[in-house]
Amino acid sequence: MEVHHPHHAPKNWKEYLSEFFMLFMAVTLGFFVENYREHFIERAREKEFLSLISKDIQMDISMVDSNLYYRNIRAEISKEFTKNFTDDEYKKDSGPFYYNGRRLHVRYLFERTDAGFQLMKNAGGLRLIHNPKIIQAIQHYENSISAIEKFQEGEMNYLREYSKANAEVFDVKVLMKYAGSNVSNYTSNLIPQGNPPLLTYDRAKINVMMAQFFAMDKSNYVVMHFEEKLKKEGQDLIKLIETAL
Secondary structure (H helix, E strand, C coil): CCCCCCCCCCCCHHHHHHHHHHHHHHHHHHHHHHHHHHHHHHHHHHHHHHHHHHHHHHHHHHHHHHHHHHHHHHHHHHHHHHHHHHCCHHHHCCHHHHHHHHHCCCCCCCCCCCHHHHHHHHHCHHHHCCCHHHHHHHHHHHHHHHHHHHHHHHHHHHHHHHHHHHHHHCCHHHHHHCCCCCCCCCCCCCCCCCCCCCCCCCHHHHHHHHHHHHHHHHHHHHHHHHHHHHHHHHHHHHHHHHHHC
16 A cells, blocks of 8 residues: 655745744844833833932931031030130130030931932842933932031041040039930020039140030031032932933
8 A cells, every 4th residue: 555645845935034034023023022021120110219219318308408407506506615715704604615515415417318229229229220410410429428427427526525525624513403404405405503613724624625626616517518518419319310200
């Protein structure tokens, strides 16, 4: 018994070309669809992170405004304290000297909000951001944050040294008597009455205290400078982000 196999007519080159073209189009289309999908997801994530960062910056600006308000009050207290010392007023009436010297212990520090920044860093950092101007603005903003934190740390070191020198000059009984309230702020203390004596009028000890105060006062102005710079950078960065959302 003979078996006859079916014979297929050979394909011409046009059919091969057509099949190749169809396969090529399918692979290419799949590539572009997948690429677009990844791009769409990345763009959505970028917008999400930028939105969170914008909220962080808005919180930072509010904190800066509050901090600048209290630091300017502190600057005025420092001017009064300086006058108490340079005009030798403390020798005639120690009350304002005690009062202003005690108020300088109160501190209002800038603390950033960085929830959005941290999420972005954990997800891959600045590579998620495609706008080079935004990347550069974020880097400048972060640098200003670092500067503020650095100078605040130095300021706190001066405060610790000032406090030590303070204890050599001011009678703590007087400070406790006129504390005013358990919560310290720039207005909680009372001005001591009756010209209470200092622990010492030794010029060298008072000079050490005032030297630490002077360094601390200069740090206050440095921090204010960088806070004002940070605020401006934050406002500009928010505008850039708004154009990208």
